[in-house]
Amino acid sequence: MKTNHHAHTRFSDGVGEPADYVRQALTEGLTSYGFSDHAPIPSGDIGSMKLHELGEYGKEIDRLRDLHAHEITLHKSLEVDYLPGVMNVNSPHILAAGLDYTIGAVHYVGYLSEGEPWSFQRPNPVFERGISTIFGDSPRRMVERYYALVREMVELHPPDVVAHLDRIKRRNVNGAYWDEHADWYVAAVEETLDAIAGADLIMEVNTRGIYLNEISDTYPSYWIVRRAHARGIKLQVNSDAHQPRHIVGGFRETYAGLRSLGVEAVWEFKDGGFRPAELLVTSPS
Ligand SMILES: [Zn+2]
Ligand SMILES: [Zn+2]
Numbered sequence: 001m002k003t004n005h006h007a008h009t010r011f012s013d014g015v016g017e018p019a020d021y022v023r024q025a026l027t028e029g030l031t032s033y034g035f036s037d038h039a040p041i042p043s044g045d046i047g048s049m050k051l052h053e054l055g056e057y058g059k060e061i062d063r064l065r066d067l068h069a070h071e072i073t074l075h076k077s078l079e080v081d082y083l084p085g086v087m088n089v090n091s092p093h094i095l096a097a098g099l100d101y102t103i104g105a106v107h108y109v110g111y112l113s114e115g116e117p118w119s120f121q122r123p124n125p126v127f128e129r130g131i132s133t134i135f136g137d138s139p140r141r142m143v144e145r146y147y148a149l150v151r152e153m154v155e156l157h158p159p160d161v162v163a164h165l166d167r168i169k170r171r172n173v174n175g176a177y178w179d180e181h182a183d184w185y186v187a188a189v190e191e192t193l194d195a196i197a198g199a200d201l202i203m204e205v206n207t208r209g210i211y212l213n214e215i216s217d218t219y220p221s222y223w224i225v226r227r228a229h230a231r232g233i234k235l236q237v238n239s240d241a242h243q244p245r246h247i248v249g250g251f252r253e254t255y256a257g258l259r260s261l262g263v264e265a266v267w268e269f270k271d272g273g274f275r276p277a278e279l280l281v282t283s284p285s
Contacts, residue, residue, distance in 0.1 A: 005034035006238035012038035014242040024244035034075035088157035104159025110134035139177040147188040164206040164219035207250030
């Protein structure tokens with residue numbers, strides 16, 4: 001598959017100019033490529049992209065789109081945080097950005113006592129501080145809050161694509177904080193998959209954990225991808241690259257994995273909308 005819909009640049013927390021990613025995409029032989037830097041979070045200015053940079057971001061992608069129109073189709077998107085009462089894909093600055101599509105993500109699941117939004121991705125000691133101060137030392141409460149927020153996003157302010165569904169496991173290496181096979185965890189995941197299926201959204205299969213050696217499979221894990229596919233949820237493989245060299249990182253094994261799960265198509269943004277692109281069955285060589 002010759003595309004990627006979720007990736008960053010120096011406009012948020014990635015490394016390198018958008019042009020560097022286009023150059024790499026051409027080297028990799030991609031036929032389309034989507035930019036989706038973290039959207040500015042106007043309230044408190046906590047996002048990695050500042051509100052005043054959003055215009056420049058859009059203009060630079062438009063410029064590259066025209067410049068390279070004969071060799072690659074470029075998409076303009078943002079990874080939009082769902083923060084209740086603060087931001088979602090229908091926030092004015094997101095609607096005004098003229099995006100091709102939106103990627104919706106939950107990274108913040110509560111506020112530290114200083115009023116600072118707390119991300120479950122933060123390394124220790126901040127990770128454990130959040131669990132203790134916000135969730136009364138209960139990782140389970142934190143995880144259930146996360147999935148409830150994803151469902152709320154999906155139902156109230158649906159993006160086109162749901163980002164890295166079980167990214168919540170990022171700091172749960174070797175099940176340090178909870179058991180991913182516990183009934184309550186599986187139930188939270190299943191309920192969230194039902195919401196995604198009900199809203200008919202695309203769910204990404206994010207390969208970032210593979211090429212960074214964070215985990216051995218994708219966000220979400222294959223057991224979740226299998227259940228998503230069984231519900232007819234539309235899938236899409238994205239690298240979430242933050243460096244040009246990672247734009248197709250983990251793709252080979254992930255597409256092979258999807259085929260082994262019986263997935264026959266992924267959803268690609270083309271001619272103004274998302275369409276299924278058949279996965280070619282390749283013979284082992
Ligand atoms: Zn993300
Ligand atoms: Zn991302």
